[in-house]
Amino acid sequence: MTIATLIENNGEKYVLAVSGLMVGLMFGFFAQRSKFCLRAATLEFWHRSYGEKISVWLLTFSSAVIGVQVLILMGHMDSAVTRQISATGSLSGAILGGLLFGSGMILTRGCASRLLILSANGNLRALLSGLIFAVTAQASLGGVLAPWRETISGWWTVDGGQSRDLLALVGLGPWGGLVFGLIWCAAALYFSLRSGWGLWKWVGGIGTGLAVAAAWAMTYAVSKNSFEVVSVQGLTFSGPSAEWLMRVLASPAPEIGFNFGMLPGVFLGSMVGAWVGKDFVLEGFKDGYSMRRYIAGAILMGFGAMLAGGCAVGAGITGGAIFALTAWLALAGMWVGAGITDRLVDSPAQVVTSTQPTPTHKAP
Structure with missing residues (x-):
């Protein structure tokens, strides 16, 4: 059955919702099994311990880039119609938002997608942080923080079109x-060989990246076969988190679409992954300091994501895969912000005596 037939029989919004559910299940399962996490990858990078976490991130990122570029070459995707390329962008928002998001993910010990995945595995710290992230994202989109976001975003802008397309700017297609x-x-292969072979590292990392490409492919296919105006969108967690918050709190709720199915799909996919790997464990806060740290980090991530135009997945991988200029600036900001925050907040606690073992950073 073709996409056109599915749309004719069920309507665009339901086709998009089911597509989102399928992509979410795929992303949630593979990200859980591979332990995909930008925060863990940045820590390995800044601590020069290049191992499994950075190899998983590189596998995911490269798979997304390859998948999306193959779709474009085959005529199944056009990056020029995406919001990250066609609309006016904010360079100041991308840079500062990326820095804030990177700082926040160090404090919460996980980016937005990782918090959702860990919540499905029984991590109550991640659940609370994710809720605060969603509230802050919505406040930044249309609430009390919106004027700040709009002001910062207006400092340095770039026109849509080729000015936001890195491949066009450097003369490559x-x-x-x-x-x-x-x-x-x-590069992912090199670091993977250094850190040792792992089936889920490879299958999960590649599967997570291909889920990003699948999101672009599905929404583009619906937009091409619909008589209605349908936005071509990729996988992200900041906007959908705010949307789901309003769906719970407000009436009338936002329209059903890709995000309606995607977020629950990621949660369910992660639950299945936790069941397969027997990873489900209830975890909470150990002390008041930990709670303050997670709350502060979630606020920084929520505001930073809306300022940067996406989270670690939305801007970093989804936008990076179509070579959106602002997405690459936001991604660079996340890596730098994570490194600075780790240095200022966590490194002083790593000072040990000669009789103490050197602690290592581990992803949650």
Whole structure:
């Protein structure tokens, strides 16, 4: 059955919702099994311990880039119609938002997608942090924090079109993007061999990246076969988190669409992954300091994500895979913000005596 037939029989919004559910299940399961986490990857990078976490992130990122560029070359995707390329962007928002988001994910010990995945595994710290992230994201989108976001975003803007397309700016097309993805895949292979072979590291990392490409493919297919105006969107967690918050709190609720199915799909996919790996464990806060740390981090991530135009997945991988300029700036900001915050907040606690073992950073 074709997409056009599905749309004719069920309507665009329900086709999008089911598509979102399928992509979410795929992303949630593979991200849980591979322990995909940008925060863990940045810690390995800044501590020069290049191991499993950075190899998983590189596998995910390169798979998303390769998948999206192949879709473009085959005519199943057009990055020029996406919001990250076609609309006016904010360079100041991308840079400062990325820095804030990177700082926040260190404090909460996980980015937005990781918090949702850990919540499905019984982590109550991640659940509370995720709720605060959603509230802050909505406040930044249309609430009390919106004027701040709009002011910062207006400091330095860039026109939509080729000015936001990195491949166009450097004179390369989809073939150049594909080559770039293959280079990053080679880097992932190198770090994977250094850290040791792991089935779920490879299958999960690649599967997580392909879920990002699948989101682009499905929403683009619906937009091409619909008589209605349908936005082509990728996988992200800041906007959908705010949308689901309003769906619970407000009436009338936002319209059903891709995000309606995606967020629950990620949660359910992660639950299945936890069941397969026997990873479900109830966890809470150990003390008041930990709670304050997580709350502060969630607020920074919520505001930073809406300022940057997406979270670690939405801007970092989804936007990065189509080579949106602002997405790459936001991603760089996340890595830098994470490194600075780890240095200022966590590194002083790592000072040990000669009789104490050196602690290691581990992803939650």
